[in-house]
Amino acid sequence: MDWTPLFLLRTVLFPKALLGLRVFEPRYLDMISASLRQGRDFGICLSHPRGDGHAGPELVGTLARIVDWGGEAGVLQVQVQGQERFTIQDWRYDGPLAVAVIQRWAAEPIVPMCRESDVLRSILEELVGKEPAAEMDASSAGMILAQALPASPEEKQQLLLLRDPLERLHRIMDLLNQRGP
Numbered sequence: 001m002d003w004t005p006l007f008l009l010r011t012v013l014f015p016k017a018l019l020g021l022r023v024f025e026p027r028y029l030d031m032i033s034a035s036l037r038q039g040r041d042f043g044i045c046l047s048h049p050r051g052d053g054h055a056g057p058e059l060v061g062t063l064a065r066i067v068d069w070g071g072e073a074g075v076l077q078v079q080v081q082g083q084e085r086f087t088i089q090d091w092r093y094d095g096p097l098a099v100a101v102i103q104r105w106a107a108e109p110i111v112p113m114c115r116e117s118d119v120l121r122s123i124l125e126e127l128v129g130k131e132p133a134a135e136m137d138a139s140s141a142g143m144i145l146a147q148a149l150p151a152s153p154e155e156k157q158q159l160l161l162l163r164d165p166l167e168r169l170h171r172i173m174d175l176l177n178q179r180g181p
Helices: 026-038 115-128 130-134 138-148 153-161 165-179
Strands: 004-009 018-023 042-049 055-057 060-072 075-094 097-104
Touching: 004 026, 004 055, 004 060, 018 026, 018 060, 026 042, 026 060, 026 075, 026 097, 042 075, 042 097, 042 153, 055 075, 055 097, 060 097, 060 153, 115 130, 115 138, 115 165, 138 153, 138 165, 153 165
Parallel strands: 004 042
Antiparallel strands: 004 097, 018 075, 042 055, 042 060, 060 075, 075 097
16 A cells, blocks of 8 residues: 655645645654655645544545745745645554555546636636636636635635535635625
């Protein structure tokens, strides 16, 4: 079995989106170092407390690829980009680090953003620029918008679980409307 290292966080990473990480725990510094040496992705999962004082992962997460890194004296600044989503088939702690056997999800269908998404497109333009936003399909747009959304980790996890890109955009719009201007 191929065990994938997991970075358990109180945040969610979406495919195609970028996430900055401050890494200072030795177990994660070692994991990032191994990932860079081996050119291998690692999983990011929303963590939740277990009864034994350790954190456990949500069963759906996203593979992360390091796209930039730097740092200073014991703190590593890493920027990762989300790759494929996955479901955890089995997981355990290997020393201090959580590892899992994962099943990658298939890519979402490529569908255009609907006309009702004009408000979302304007937000997307602020995030990535006018030209890239104009060429984005509903899946890519939804993933990037969901990453930037001011929502709880649990709300973001629910968006990550959706397999329909238009439904994700609809839910993002609903969450934005609930929060008001």
